[in-house]
Amino acid sequence: MVLDVLTYPDKKLKMKSKEVESFDEKLHSLLDDMNDTMVDKNGIGLAAVQIGVLKRLFIINIPDEKGDQYPENLIEVINPRIIESRGETTYEEGCLSLPQYYEDVKRADEIVVEYMDRDGNLHKTELHGLGAIAFQHELDHLNGKLFFERISYLKRKKFEKDWKKRK
Numbered sequence: 369m370v371l372d373v374l375t376y377p378d379k380k381l382k383m384k385s386k387e388v389e390s391f392d393e394k395l396h397s398l399l400d401d402m403n404d405t406m407v408d409k410n411g412i413g414l415a416a417v418q419i420g421v422l423k424r425l426f427i428i429n430i431p432d433e434k435g436d437q438y439p440e441n442l443i444e445v446i447n448p449r450i451i452e453s454r455g456e457t458t459y460e461e462g463c464l465s466l467p468q469y470y471e472d473v474k475r476a477d478e479i480v481v482e483y484m485d486r487d488g489n490l491h492k493t494e495l496h497g498l499g500a501i502a503f504q505h506e507l508d509h510l511n512g513k514l515f516f517e518r519i520s521y522l523k524r525k526k527f528e529k530d531w532k533k534r535k
């Protein structure tokens with residue numbers, strides 16, 4: 369089922385999400401709905417808070433070089449942690465909660481992460497490039513942070529001005 373995505377300045381987007389404790393049917397249907405929603409909106413990642421659910425989980429599906437997404441590349445990430453981060457990279461990010469806004473954001477280039485899957489199994493893996501960027505972007509959502517909070521003060525001021533004009 370495709371759900372509505374909350375957009376800035378919805379207050380929920382600033383709230384911290386809580387750890388997932390039960391890996392049950394309810395969680396599975398939430399994850400399925402989130403995937404339907406992400407695919408419908410052409411996103412490469414979606415955090416539960418973006419559909420109004422304050423749980424520490426998100427999904428990512430990184431497209432290939434041609435920009436195509438495949439269902440088998442979907443990663444469901446629950447209770448994530450970044451254990452190690454290395455290097456620095458800049459990428460022009462976008463967000464389904466900030467439609468039509470894109471800006472360069474600096475993040476770690478390589479990360480080692482731990483998370484659980486939908487059945488509660490623990491995974492440890494290393495990510496780099498767009499996978500690492502998307503993981504950090506989505507993890508920020510779980511802590512109530514949007515990507516424009518990681519850009520320079522001046523750019524952020526300009527963003528706020530432009531955003532108000534759009535309303």
Ligand SMILES: [Zn+2]
Nearest residue numbers: 462463464465
């Ligand atoms: Zn986002």
